Amino acid sequence: xxxxxxxxxxxxxxxxxxxxxxxxxxxxxxxxxxxxxxxxxxxxxxxxxxxxxxxxxxxxxxxxxxxxxxxxxxxxxxxxxxxxxxxxxxxxxxxxxxxxxxxxxxxxxxxxxxxxxxxxxxxxxxxxxxxxxxxxxxxxxxxxxxxxxxxxxxxxxxxxxxxxxxxxxxxxxxxxxxxxxxxxxxxxxxxxxxxxxxxxxxxxxxxxxxxxxxxxxxxxxxxxxxxxxxxxxxxxxxxxxxxxxxxxxxxxxxxxxxxxxxxxxxxxxxxxxxxxxxxxxxxxxxxxxxxxxxxxxxxxxxxxxxxxxxxxxxxxxxxxxxxxxxxxxxxxxxxxxx
Numbered sequence: 001x002x003x004x005x006x007x008x009x010x011x012x013x014x015x016x017x018x019x020x021x022x023x024x025x026x027x028x029x030x031x032x033x034x035x036x037x038x039x040x041x042x043x044x045x046x047x048x049x050x051x052x053x054x055x056x057x058x059x060x061x062x063x064x065x066x067x068x069x070x071x072x073x074x075x076x077x078x079x080x081x082x083x084x085x086x087x088x089x090x091x092x093x094x095x096x097x098x099x100x101x102x103x104x105x106x107x108x109x110x111x112x113x114x115x116x117x118x119x120x121x122x123x124x125x126x127x128x129x130x131x132x133x134x135x136x137x138x139x140x141x142x143x144x145x146x147x148x149x150x151x152x153x154x155x156x157x158x159x160x161x162x163x164x165x166x167x168x169x170x171x172x173x174x175x176x177x178x179x180x181x182x183x184x185x186x187x188x189x190x191x192x193x194x195x196x197x198x199x200x201x202x203x204x205x206x207x208x209x210x211x212x213x214x215x216x217x218x219x220x221x222x223x224x225x226x227x228x229x230x231x232x233x234x235x236x237x238x239x240x241x242x243x244x245x246x247x248x249x250x251x252x253x254x255x256x257x258x259x260x261x262x263x264x265x266x267x268x269x270x271x272x273x274x275x276x277x278x279x280x281x282x283x284x285x286x287x288x289x290x291x292x293x294x295x296x297x298x299x300x301x302x303x304x305x306x307x308x309x310x311x312x313x314x315x316x317x318x319x320x321x322x323x324x325x326x327x328x329x330x331x332x333x334x335x336x337x338x
Contacts (some may be wrong), residue, residue: 003145007137007220010144014220014265017242020054020272027059028052028323035326036334044296048274048316049323053195055247055272056156063320066313068159068306070097070104071235073143073230075166078203080204082169084192087125090165093305094119097163098226103303104161108236109296113159120151120229129208130174133215133225140224140232147236153244156315157171159276159313160237161251161306162230162258165191168281170228171257173205177222177285178257178264180289182206182260188282219261227258234258242272249309249316252279252302258288263291277301 004010028050033039040046052061056090072094074087096102108115114153120143126134135143151158164170172186183202193201208226215221223235231254237257240250250256250273275288277297288295296312329336 004141007141007224010141011017011220011265014239014262014269017266017269020245020303021057021270024057024059025050025054028061031059033324034328034330035322036329036332037326038071040227042322043269045315045322046143048270048296052157052316055245057245060319060324061156063317064158066111066159067152067155067158068108068113068115068161068310070161070163070306071147071230072117072119072122073167073172073208073223073228073232074122074161075164075228076125076128077130077169077204078125078166079128079196080130080200082204083166083190084197085165085324089166090124090163093163102305103307104305107307111313112308113310115312116150118146118233120146120233123299126228129170129226130204133212134170134227135229135232136226139211139222139229143229144236148219150200150233151237151244151246155244155246157249157313157316158237158241158246159249159251159306159309160234160255160259161179161304161309162234162254163305164230165253166222167228169201169204170226170231171254172201172229172283172318173208173226174222175257175260175287176205177208177216177226178219178260179287182209185286186283190281192313219264223261231258235261238262238270242269245263245272248273249312249314250274251275251276251306251309252304253281253284253287254304255306255309256284256291261285265304268317278314279308292332313335
């Protein structure tokens, strides 16, 4: 399944995706109705428990095998002055992850999740998307396969994140291609651009969209032309998770944009995924809305690294704890509604 050798083969896989287990979801909903609480009083925790049940295929979901995957890549568009940091920071941060010194190390541990960081060709940045396609078809497919292969069958929950200097520019360009608008709609300040840098970023996105206009009607070609290796790997991981029926938490703006081509190919392709948090990156709320999603959390975070997704994992643990541990009215000897 991971040996797709062309965009056409990959596209066909994206169009033939398994559905969730509606019987498990219905059983989970039925259980919520008889637990010792007023109906709906746990709000989104009830919906999240049923969503986990649907994609795990069991009325009583579990969160024993939880994994955080962070993919890292470098971007040639940094040459356009779209980030205040040089691409060397990507390599340095990957080393920091390996040493356990980053925020995601602490957050994954606190959430009871296993963390894996997967660097993708850091020594070879993508091409500058204002001048050429970011990736060739072969490079794009190789990155998608890397993400696809990283997902272990039997995982109870997968959180997806990224690291890559310049990747908010790639993500904004991809969002523009998928949902319309240009740099002004989708470009944010990323890692802290000043006003002049923001103008350069918007202009770079608009130049890229104009240069590659002929390729942007196809979501996968848009991802290849405007994205990056870590974005392609997130797409591959989200696709593999769907085929394994593994529920997914998407981190912030970049991770959401990376997975969004799947939803443009098939409207239900991200039903197994939830946007974990609303990033402070300006356009993330609009991107989540385009996907019909309401982020689980809104904490003003904009770090990336799957940090927001990791913080959302305990919320899902709370949903599962209530779903599995609460007594029913009958068990507790409490009168239900008349």
